[in-house]
Amino acid sequence: MNVCGYIPESINEGPGLRAVLFVSGCRHACAGCFNTDSWDFEAGEPFTEEMSAAILQDIQDNPLLDGVTLCGGDPFFSPEECAAFVRRLRTLCPAKNVWAYTGFTFEALIRQPKLRELALLCDVIVDGKFELERRDVSLPFRGSSNQRFIDVAASMEQGVTVEYILR
Amino acid sequence: MKVMKRDGCLVDFEISRIVKAVDKAFIAVEGASYKEASLQIGEAVARATAGMEQVSVEEIQDIVVEHLRSTGYAEAAAAYQHYREARDLERMRRGELYKISRDVIGVTNLELLRENANLNGESFSGKMSRIGSEYAKWMASKFILPTELTRAVRDGYVYVHDLDQYALGTTNCIFIPFGRLLAKGFNTGNGSVRPPQSIMTAMALVAIIFQSQQNSQFGGVSGSKIDWDLAPYVGKSFRRHFRKGLAYFGEAGLGEDQPYERALEDHEIYIDNEQLKDIYPRVYHYAYQETVNEAKQAAESLIHNLNTMSSRAGGQIPFTSLNYGMCTSTEGRLVSHALLDATMKGLGGGETPIFPQHIFQCKQGVNQAEGEPNYDLFLKAVECSSRRLYPNFVNVDASFNLVYYNPGDPDTIIATMGCRTRTISDRFGRNRLSGKGNLSFNTINLVRLGIEHGIVQGKREVPDLNRFYQQLDHYMRIAVEGLIHRYELQADQPAKASDFMMREGVWEGGEALAPEDKVRELIKHGTLALGFIGLAECLKALTGRHHGEDEDSRGLGIEIIRHMRRFCDAAGERYNLNITLFATPAEGLSGKFTKLDRQTFGVIEGVTDREYYTNSFHIPVYYPMAAYRKIRSEAPFHELCNAGAISYVELDGNARQNTAAFRDIVQFALQQNIGYFSVNHPVDRCPACNYEGIIGSACPGCGALEADGNFQRLRRVTGYLTGNYTERFNSAKQAEVRDRVKHL
Secondary structure, three states: OEEEEEEEEEOOOOOOOEEEEEEOOOOOOOOOOOOHHHHOOOOOEEOOHHHHHHHHHHHHHOOOOOEEEEEEOOHHHOHHHHHHHHHHHHHHOOOOEEEEEOOOOHHHHOOOHHHHHHHHOOOEEEEOOOOHHHEOOOOOOOOEOOOEEEEHHHHHHHOOOOEOOOO | OEEEOOOOOEEEOOHHHHHHHHHHHHHHHHOOOOHHHHHHHHHHHHHHOOOOOEEEHHHHHHHHHHHHHHOOOHHHHHHHHHHHHHHHHHHHHHHHHHHHHHHHHOOOOHHHHOOOOOEOOOOHHHHHHHHHHHHHHHHHHHHHOOHHHHHHHHOOOEEEOOHHHOOOOOOOOEEOOHHHHHHHOEEOOOOEEOOOOOHHHHHHHHHHHHHHHHOOOOOOEEEOOHHHHHHHHHHHHHHHHHHHHHHHHOOOOOOOOOOOOOOOOHHHOOOOOHHHHHHOHHHHHHHHHHHHHHHHHHHHHHHHHHHHOOOEOOOEOOOEEEEEOOOOOHHHHHHHHHHHHHHHHOOOOOOOOOOOEEEEEEOOOOOOOOOOOOHHHHHHHHHHHHHHOOOEEEEOOOHHHHOOOOOOOHHHOOOOOOOOOOOOOOOOOOOOOOOOOEEEEEEEEHHHHHHHHOOOOOOOOOOOHHHHHHHHHHHHHHHHHHHHHHHHHHHOOEHHHHOHHHHOOOOOOHHHOOOOOEOHHHHOOOEEEEEEEOHHHHHHHHHOOOOOOOHHHHHHHHHHHHHHHHHHHHHHHHHOOEEEEEOOOOOOOOOHHHHHHHHHHOOOOOOOOOOOOOOOOOOOOOOOOOHHHHHHHHHHHHHHOOOOOOEEEEOOOOHHHOHHHHHHHHHHHHHOOOOEEEEEOOEEEOOOOOOEEOOOOEOOOOOOEHHHHOOEEEEEEOOEEEOOHHHHOOHHHHHHHHHOOOOO
């Protein structure tokens, strides 16, 4: 797996202050994508053991972080590597929440074992492709109005897709 | 024969003019007129120039000097020469004056006109005041400043702020005792004003007081506890609306034409009186709603007033600041809510108001956590700041502020002049805010000293800290002596010179002075501040790394600033005055030292290679660093800078959509004992569709392009906001904004 960016502190990918990891590779090819360079699975650099450890250390050191966001690309095209990273993160920083962006719908994710495994490790998933005709710059943390915030735990508990309400 | 004068015009040669001038030289040297000798020299000149068609004044003077010398009148020759040089100097001075006016009138010197980002220097009135100001600066530096100080300024070690006000003895800034002025009424000089009877009138008078006070001084004007000061007038408004309601609604079983059961006394009618709510529910509801609406309207018109009165020295809007957030009474809270709501709403077109600067006073137990009485106000302040860049946040709990805080006296709640100035402590006992302020400040250029004694020029392996501290002490002494020299001019002013400020007791005790009385005994309660700029570049020059890059450098940085603080404390003892250390807000200054130092030392990487020096003790704006690390790195400096300091972090993104992050950052800074804090983030505005947020080359709202969009881009400078920064910032400040790295 390659990553094409790491922002140690961001306010743009979920509420509170968040570390954001951009995972290379995406095949959704949404028209109007803000980050087409990241479609290439070879973009950026390999996500090595050293890099993973350094990023985890950085996250641990920062008392201001509310959580971590996986962005892309689409992390769900690299589900196993991402799941391994999130598991280590959960162990080291149990207080931080995890968000992930994906072009798949939540319903699609939980039908496929590998994607489901990564999805269940996240607290909130921002799902759905970016749809240019539904683009809305006034929406916080997402590009088009079809995209949803999914409360993963509540959805699994209730057996239906439950949206996460931004406070 | 014709003589050509210096201005190029031709006049007839007249022997008598030469004779007269030479005779003056004789009188100066010998004490008596030497008519005979003078006449001879006149004739000698006539002989020497005979046959020439035209001769210049300089040539004539050369002949005179030569002839005086050769005929044994060496002293008279010297006197004549001296007289000639004095005249030349006079002419040169007239030339400098000419140049000052020409630069301003012809807009040939933009740096000069943009020295103050909140003054439109290219307007008629802006130019008018600029000419006056430039003349006054010239006057002060040529004739008034102590010689040592002039030299230190010329050589780029020290900067004298507000030099144009030096000779006059004007003082800098003040916290205005609004509560007292409103309660007793005041006189603007053209008429007297009665105490207000409603919040609407009270807020209108706040603007008038700001306006009346601002020309008594040259710096900021601030209200240190405006919620407490205005709360009584919310109460008065409620009483008025309640009585009106009583008269019309006829509640509590009273017929329309019957007298009330019992007359309510004034002191019984107040918002928190639950009995009123029970007995007169409709009247109460009416009165409460009317009061809230009135407070909102009053706040809106106050903010409009403070952005429209270009009444200082012609073209400038006074630098006004309002501190609030601590008053937990229902009335006081209404004031704070109204001010925040009005600011979020914006001006007529919804645009962000530039003034007043808002400062929210943060204190645990009052407004910092769920369940505390004013927590809702703090959250609203965060929301407001995420949209409008202020309020800034001042920390009542910071150890160095908390020692002065007396819960029984709101005048001891720390407040700032918007830029950062802090004046709470007073060796003469007035350890409170209102009724005093800062008198003046001088700034030390730490970078130059760093270059001279550091490793950066390759002259040594390790920095020569002994020499560095020696020279630092030398220039601090000169700067402090300058403050004292200026203080003497200020203290010697009669009360009438600062007019409104003394007459109405805006400066505490001023009302007791007769117009001719000197202000010395009163202004001693003010502060004299020694400031500094460029600690980052100084450390870079000394050790090769600044305090963001290296812990040892940071240790050295803290040691340098602590050394400066000790120097100020000792000077305070020696002169028995409030001499304090200031993290200078460097607006006009940010590029001046850099230019001088580059002339002397050339372009040095990381030191003089940008157009500006880093503000006070800040980590360089171009250096990427996590917000929490920047906050921790800068925190220890706040305690040392007792004349005031501010720390910022830069947010990259639309802060208004993530107020949780904003709040967490502010509270983290407060916990780190930072005294005064704010978050910078881009506030761009598209005039076509009113989109506000981040605008790149095209408006995300309507797609308008930069070229035809004419976007307004609001940025902060020295604590205050300024309008479109690309038009109003000087080049050094513009460069600094371009370089600002977002910490998030």
